[in-house]
Amino acid sequence: SQTIHQWPATLVQPVGSPLSLECTVEGTSNPNLYWYRQAAGRGLQLLFYSIGIDQISSEVPQNLSASRPQDRQFILSSKKLLLSDSGFYLCAWSPPQLRGRDEQFFGPGTRLTVL
Amino acid sequence: AQSVTQLGSHVSVSEGALVLLRCNYSSSVPPYLFWYVQYPNQGLQLLLKYTSAATLVKGINGFEAEFKKSETSFHLTKPSAHMSDAAEYFCAASILTDSWGKLQFGAGTQVVVTP
Numbered sequence: 165s166q167t168i169h170q171w172p173a174t175l176v177q178p179v180g181s182p183l184s185l186e187c188t189v190e191g192t193s194n195p196n197l198y199w200y201r202q203a204a205g206r207g208l209q210l211l212f213y214s215i216g217i218d219q220i221s222s223e224v225p226q227n228l229s230a231s232r233p234q235d236r237q238f239i240l241s242s243k244k245l246l247l248s249d250s251g252f253y254l255c256a257w258s259p260p261q262l263r264g265r266d267e268q269f270f271g272p273g274t275r276l277t278v279l
Numbered sequence: 280a281q282s283v284t285q286l287g288s289h290v291s292v293s294e295g296a297l298v299l300l301r302c303n304y305s306s307s308v309p310p311y312l313f314w315y316v317q318y319p320n321q322g323l324q325l326l327l328k329y330t331s332a333a334t335l336v337k338g339i340n341g342f343e344a345e346f347k348k349s350e351t352s353f354h355l356t357k358p359s360a361h362m363s364d365a366a367e368y369f370c371a372a373s374i375l376t377d378s379w380g381k382l383q384f385g386a387g388t389q390v391v392v393t394p
Contacts, residue, residue, distance in 0.1 A: 198381075206386075207369070207384055207385065207386040207387045208323075208369065208384045208387075210381065213381060252320070254322055254323070256322075256323075266311075266330075267313055267325045267328055268323075268382055269325075270315075270322035270323040270324070271322050272321060272322050273320065273321065273322050275320065
């Protein structure tokens with residue numbers, strides 16, 4: 165069966181510090197991968213999505229970036245965090261052969277607080 | 280552009296009462312539709328999905344939803360609310376014209392269950 169992991173689970177970082185959040189998927193190959201953010205009191209905002217290694221698209225221009233160094237690994241990074249980067253970050257995957265026709269499976273999330 | 284609208288950001292129901300959460304989509308082509316549930320500080324979990332088969336879809340935890348093309352709706356119901364149903368619920372629609380498998384999420388509805 166497939167599983168998705170995210171770490172760390174919680175993170176408190178000062179403004180201006182770097183960020184690296186990691187997401188890995190097990191039990192599937194060539195998944196579509198997604199990064200979402202939930203700010204307090206707001207819905208899900210799609211940040212990045214990827215259909216393969218080195219195939220990443222950004223939805224929202226910001227100081228965040230994403231990389232996919234391996235097929236089932238998706239990393240969210242920032243060189244300098246802003247207060248507005250605080251939120252709950254969710255990674256998700258979906259099967260590659262059913263694009264747009266199947267659900268996305270979500271990880272447990274990372275709670276990021278920028279002080 | 281496709282959009283998903285959830286009517287009511289907060290819903291309060293009594294334990295044992297009907298739960299009704301409303302979702303409408305705007306799309307020229309009926310999309311695939313999903314309902315997710317999110318408990319505090321957790322990822323999203325799929326409740327049910329509509330993929331152009333039966334219009335009445337049954338999901339987990341006693342929830343069901345009915346797809347109505349004429350009303351462009353996919354409302355979620357549960358006959359009798361339990362305290363454990365307190366959570367946030369998201370409706371989502373697939374963007375079938377998008378080859379990258381993105382989902383369009385509604386803003387979410389927070390459900391509170393009172394004794």
